[in-house]
Amino acid sequence: MTFTIAGEKKEYEEGITLTELIEKEEIESPLYVTVAINDEFVDREKFDTTLIREGDAVEFLYYMGGGAGHGIYE
Amino acid sequence: MSEIKLVLRQEDYDSILQHCVQGFPNEACGLLAGTMEGTVKTVTKVYLLKNIDESREHFSMDPKEQLAAIKDARKNGAVLLGNFHSHPETPSRPSEEDKKLAYDPSLEYLILSLQDQKHPVLKAFGIDSEKQVTIHEIEYVPS
Numbered sequence: 001m002t003f004t005i006a007g008e009k010k011e012y013e014e015g016i017t018l019t020e021l022i023e024k025e026e027i028e029s030p031l032y033v034t035v036a037i038n039d040e041f042v043d044r045e046k047f048d049t050t051l052i053r054e055g056d057a058v059e060f061l062y063y064m065g066g067g068a069g070h071g072i073y074e
Numbered sequence: 075m076s077e078i079k080l081v082l083r084q085e086d087y088d089s090i091l092q093h094c095v096q097g098f099p100n101e102a103c104g105l106l107a108g109t110m111e112g113t114v115k116t117v118t119k120v121y122l123l124k125n126i127d128e129s130r131e132h133f134s135m136d137p138k139e140q141l142a143a144i145k146d147a148r149k150n151g152a153v154l155l156g157n158f159h160s161h162p163e164t165p166s167r168p169s170e171e172d173k174k175l176a177y178d179p180s181l182e183y184l185i186l187s188l189q190d191q192k193h194p195v196l197k198a199f200g201i202d203s204e205k206q207v208t209i210h211e212i213e214y215v216p217s
Contacts, residue, residue: 007148029177034137066172067101067132068164
């Protein structure tokens with residue numbers, strides 16, 4: 001089965017779940033990664049049951065945030 | 075200073091500055107896309123994003139805007155080089171929160187300080203997986 005991650009072609013056996021894909025792709029800090037499949041964001045609680053399908057376009061997005069920090073104006 | 079250098083067009087600096095000033099007193103944020111050749115990262119497009127926290131102490135990017143920017147960059151043959159955010163009233167250096175939330179060591183983390191609005195300060199940082207910070211040179215080029 002062929003699909004893309006960040007626009008790059010990938011081949012995996014059918015039946016792979018999103019959780020398994022994250023492990024196999026060795027995605028670092030997965031708790032801070034948002035996933036979109038075909039432009040639809042996947043709820044974290046559905047990672048275990050979401051199957052990747054032929055032709056899917058998968059995107060892993062790292063949470064981007066930060067800031068000057070708590071309490072600097074208090 | 076590390077040998078990594080970020081090349082930034084003056085017009086892109088101006089749009090980052092304008093976005094951060096418009097967002098003041100809240101923090102403002104965005105993404106940088108471009109090309110990499112060895113240790114030189116050249117910014118070809120700046121994406122001005124919303125700070126969904128609407129806070130003067132924090133920022134979070136909207137994942138939908140993030141995805142749209144990344145896809146646009148890819149379509150134009152660019153890669154994600156880094157992000158920027160403002161520190162409205164503190165210096166241009168990564169806070170503990172900035173370091174903690176820097177999950178991708180390959181990215182540039184730019185901070186624009188508006189502590190002195192007449193003299194804004196933009197600096198680029200690398201933050202590795204051990205949360206060690208290095209300052210990277212920014213070379214400004216004409217638009």
